[in-house]
Amino acid sequence: MTVTKYSASGNDFVMFVAQKKADRSELAKKLCHRQNGVGADGLVVVLPHPEYDFEWEFYNADGSVADMCGNASRAVAHFALEKGIAKDNKAEFLTGAGVIRATINGLYVVSDMVPPDIISQEIEEYGENWWLINSGVPHLVAVRDNIDKFNIEEARVLRHKYNANIDICTVKDDALYVRTYERGVEDETLACGTGMVACFIRCHKEGKVSDKMKVYPTSGEELYVSYEEGVYRFGGKVTKTFVAETLI
Numbered sequence: 001m002t003v004t005k006y007s008a009s010g011n012d013f014v015m016f017v018a019q020k021k022a023d024r025s026e027l028a029k030k031l032c033h034r035q036n037g038v039g040a041d042g043l044v045v046v047l048p049h050p051e052y053d054f055e056w057e058f059y060n061a062d063g064s065v066a067d068m069c070g071n072a073s074r075a076v077a078h079f080a081l082e083k084g085i086a087k088d089n090k091a092e093f094l095t096g097a098g099v100i101r102a103t104i105n106g107l108y109v110v111s112d113m114v115p116p117d118i119i120s121q122e123i124e125e126y127g128e129n130w131w132l133i134n135s136g137v138p139h140l141v142a143v144r145d146n147i148d149k150f151n152i153e154e155a156r157v158l159r160h161k162y163n164a165n166i167d168i169c170t171v172k173d174d175a176l177y178v179r180t181y182e183r184g185v186e187d188e189t190l191a192c193g194t195g196m197v198a199c200f201i202r203c204h205k206e207g208k209v210s211d212k213m214k215v216y217p218t219s220g221e222e223l224y225v226s227y228e229e230g231v232y233r234f235g236g237k238v239t240k241t242f243v244a245e246t247l248i
C-alpha cells in the first residue's frame with residue numbers, strides 16, 4: 001500500500017486514499033508505531049463523498065477514532081489538492097465533528113474550524129481553573145504565567161477523568177504558547193491544532209488576546225489562530241515528508 005507522510009506543526013500523520021469506509025483501527029496502530037511501522041501521531045484515510053470533496057476517517061496512534069484534528073485537517077487538504085481530489089486551492093471535507101473548509105496556498109494551509117462548544121468554565125483541579133472546550137475534540141485548558149513545567153502524570157489523570165486532551169498555555173510578547181497532552185497518543189505531542197484553537201478561545205473570551213494571534217506549540221513552529229466573522233481560523237505550514245510503499 002502506498003502511504004504519504006505529513007508533518008503539520010510537528011504533529012505527524014500517515015495518509016492514504018481508500019474507496020470504502022472500514023474499521024482501520026488495527027492498521028492505524030501498526031502504521032503509527034514508531035519502531036515497527038511508519039511512525040505517526042495519527043492516520044488519515046481519505047474517502048469519496050457525494051456532497052463534499054471527500055470525507056475522512058481519523059485515527060489516533062493507539063487506534064482510537066477522533067472526530068477532528070486541526071493539524072491533520074491542514075495536511076489532508078494539501079494531500080487532497082495534490083491528488084486532484086480537491087480543486088482550486090480549496091478543500092471542503094466531512095469530519096466526525098462537521099465540515100471543514102481549508103484554503104491551500106503552496107505549503108501554507110488555513111482551516112476554518114467547526115463552531116466550538118464551551119462545556120464548562122468552572123473545573124478546579126490541582127489548584128487551578130480549567131475550561132472544558134470542544135473545538136472539534138474535547139480539551140481541558142489552563143492559562144498560566146509560564147508553561148515551562150508540564151506535569152505529565154497530572155495531565156494523564158485529568159485526561160482520563162474528563163476524557164479530554166489537556167492543554168496549558170501562556171500569553172507572552174503578543175503570542176500564545178501552548179503545550180498539549182494528547183488523548184490517543186497518551187503523551188505530550190509537538191503540537192495539537194484543536195488544542196491551540198481551544199487555548200485561543202479561552203484566552204480570547206477572557207480578553208487576554210486580540211482577534212488574531214501568533215501561536216507557538218512545543219515544536220516552536222509559528223502558526224496563527226484568529227476569530228473572524230464568527231469563525232475560528234487556524235493557519236500554518238505543512239510539510240510533506242515522504243511517500244512510501246508499506247508492507248504492513
Ligand SMILES: N[C@@H](CCC[C@H](N)C(=O)O)C(=O)O
Binds near residue numbers: 060068165185192
Ligand atoms: N492532534 C490533533 C487532535 C487529534 C485528536 C485527539 N488526540 C483526540 O483524540 O481528541 C489536532 O491537531 O487537533
